Amino acid sequence: MPAMPELPEVEQVRRTLRSAVVGRRVVRASVRRADVVHGAGPGDLLDGRTVADVQRRGKQLALVGDDGRCVCIHLGMSGQLRHVTNGAAEPRHTHVIWTLGGGGRVWFTDPRRFGGVWAFEHTNALHRERWDVLGPDAMRITPAVLWRSLQRTRRALKAALLDQGVVAGLGNIYVDELLFRARLHPLTAACAVERDAVGRLVPMMRRLLARAIAAGGSTLRDYVDATGEAGGFQRQHRVYGRSGQPCRRCGEPLESHVAAGRTTVCCPACQPLKLSG
DNA sequence: CACCACCCCTGGACGC
DNA sequence: TGCGTCCAGGGGTGGT
Numbered sequence: 001m002p003a004m005p006e007l008p009e010v011e012q013v014r015r016t017l018r019s020a021v022v023g024r025r026v027v028r029a030s031v032r033r034a035d036v037v038h039g040a041g042p043g044d045l046l047d048g049r050t051v052a053d054v055q056r057r058g059k060q061l062a063l064v065g066d067d068g069r070c071v072c073i074h075l076g077m078s079g080q081l082r083h084v085t086n087g088a089a090e091p092r093h094t095h096v097i098w099t100l101g102g103g104g105r106v107w108f109t110d111p112r113r114f115g116g117v118w119a120f121e122h123t124n125a126l127h128r129e130r131w132d133v134l135g136p137d138a139m140r141i142t143p144a145v146l147w148r149s150l151q152r153t154r155r156a157l158k159a160a161l162l163d164q165g166v167v168a169g170l171g172n173i174y175v176d177e178l179l180f181r182a183r184l185h186p187l188t189a190a191c192a193v194e195r196d197a198v199g200r201l202v203p204m205m206r207r208l209l210a211r212a213i214a215a216g217g218s219t220l221r222d223y224v225d226a227t228g229e230a231g232g233f234q235r236q237h238r239v240y241g242r243s244g245q246p247c248r249r250c251g252e253p254l255e256s257h258v259a260a261g262r263t264t265v266c267c268p269a270c271q272p273l274k275l276s277g
Numbered sequence: 278c279a280c281c282a283c284c285c286c287t288g289g290a291c292g293c
Numbered sequence: 294t295g296c297g298t299c300c301a302g303g304g305g306t307g308g309t
Binding site: 292 | 295296297298299300301302303304305306307308309
């Protein structure tokens, strides 16, 4: 499980990549594995364009050209986007290489290929085809909007929070960390979470993600940002990867379950499952 | 329609 | 040492 990039890691990649590539011209884009790239004809990966911006929605990134053309990149499980100097040794599983004017390159590397690259002739098409189906970004969603979404489903709270159509950006790590901090059991029915609890949950989520971004994200194995730097937020994890170890709040051994088809770690004492609400 | 199981894929951990 | 097996999981799909 190399990277697992969720919102904080993707945001850190965005920031480091942005300062490296905005204002730079793409001399050419080379595709090494065509099945990783979608909707691109020759020249559709920003060839000849100057990079105007690097945007993010949830866990997805977009390189935007000065003509509005754009390339959406999803890192999936194991994807990396790296800015390197010419001549740097190219890792295995590098599927797309952007060569920049004045030197330097950007690699898209993804061993597991759960990620991918999508070309659009304009950001309008990116939104229409990919980003509009996402819920609000986890850093921006309001309690009212999240509560309304949660009211509409009987799924487990964890399943709903992992659903990118409800809120965009959370993955397994940060959902478990959030639910621990909010003292909510992952299997709580989403529709049973009270309005006040969602009112506390949303600012808590924003604070958690902001701290993770400030720490450069979580590096479990080999997640790195666009400059190759690892993150440090894994040192602040309370539950993820700590099954069987004592809860940092109460000392009770943390439990591991499968919820929403994902390994889920929580504290049986701090996060009791309340039936009905 | 809502929800869930299953699948995609590779590499690291672990057991023998 | 080396090989086999299991597991990690975001998101799409097909089945219930």
